[in-house]
Amino acid sequence: MSSNNTISHEIADILRDEILRQRYRSGDRFPSERDLSTRFDASRGAVREALSQLEQLGLIRTQPGGARVQSVNSASLAVLGPLLALDDHPDPLLVDQFLQTFSVLTSMTVKNAVNAASPEQLTQLKQLLVELANHSDDIEAMQPRWREFLEAMSTIADNLVVRLISNDLKAQFVDQMMKRGFQPDLKKGSIDRLLTTLGVSLSKRDGELASKAMQNHFEELRVAVGKAIRFKADRHRSEQFSVA
């Protein structure tokens, strides 16, 4: 979880999940600090630090007189990770929304990067593409190289807004998916096609082409991930059934 192993973080994690699970309705009064400190058998200071975190997440709003729960819709980006981790199986809809968002942001980054790259940076990118192509048959081995490639793109595009969003999103999403051991089943052919198209776009300095290629790739990824999730969910259901 996101917890440091401090008491205040632990408390914050528990309360956060309770809010995300809709245990309090938006607008409800939140338990008082003194009540919480007895409930968790902790000092009020520790509870206060936990509440401070929840406030930063946009989940509660504190005021002298009492704290109130806020709508998840008005929360901060940082709640998405915990929201995904809430159940044993991720919400397919939410995962799809993640990927769609990644898609448009990454496409934009790639477009700007290809258009703005210096000659040296272009050769660096080509180098990384070759690296990727050399490992295109081992998805595991591609992972870190993809990361490196996209990181280079992000550095070249140099858009702080997108970078911060992507930081958050990646931290929330990618790690979650990794932890659950998701392996979207992408056809090798489609990956090869992506790599060659990206190579062409680099040679021609055609950001638009690179952008389209990424969009295509994410479309396929969305389908594949959707299948993977449904598959896992089905298996989970049948396991439950066999136990019962």
Add this chain to the structure above:
Amino acid sequence: MSSNNTISHEIADILRDEILRQRYRSGDRFPSERDLSTRFDASRGAVREALSQLEQLGLIRTQPGGARVQSVNSASLAVLGPLLALDDHPDPLLVDQFLQTFSVLTSMTVKNAVNAASPEQLTQLKQLLVELANHSDDIEAMQPRWREFLEAMSTIADNLVVRLISNDLKAQFVDQMMKRGFQPDLKKGSIDRLLTTLGVSLSKRDGELASKAMQNHFEELRVAVGKAIRFKADRHRSEQFSVA
């Protein structure tokens, strides 16, 4: 500023700005809580709550033994607002990056909304468009109606990820720009064109068309805002000169 009028928020605001102004280099040791509490003449508890906020922002990382400053590149989205508000005049590059990001996210939202809207929602959207067209000569009056229109789109598209990002971005950016009294100089003709195109896309249920229209609009907006900022900056410089 983003401060509640509590001491801990005040301290957090000051320290946040100091970090954003690069007063500490990334990796540096951050002053100890006891030092800070004497500096701000506040209790250690108040300082701790301030540091907790900075940690949530991703600006520092605390550990027994000492806190350390982190790179702004690895911070949370929520630093963008303070980053914009840092100087008297916003960084044109950052503003442009904001708009570009808004552009892709809004375009995506609009596309999905148009494609997914129910008949009732379609008529609602058309209604809002008519409202907008009726006030297309008064930019001030359009503002809240734009907000309403995009809010409706966002509700229909129903993508939580984008919604949370937009929440953050809007809270950080739009309000900042409003406060500074920015009025990007958009030609009435181009707005009318946008509105009619959106109307057509609604009738045809053509999300792609709506998306393209929004992209175009944001392109023009970026140019207009860029001009407005440069104009303001120039005037500011000349004022400084005349004083000196």
Add this chain to the structure above:
DNA sequence: GGACCAAATTGGTCAGACCAAATATAGGGC
């Protein structure tokens, strides 16, 4: 110069106290 150990520093937590703002409650006027 480098490895190792003790002392000082630092973050994390606790307890008990006070204030001011917001809320809940009781009372009085209609």
Add this chain to the structure above:
DNA sequence: GCCCTATATTTGGTCTGACCAATTTGGTCC
């Protein structure tokens, strides 16, 4: 009975002073 007001209570914000454990620091010894 209903509404409004004044009072009492609850609640968040802050302070003080203390203790523990982990880290850092500085010096010592080889």
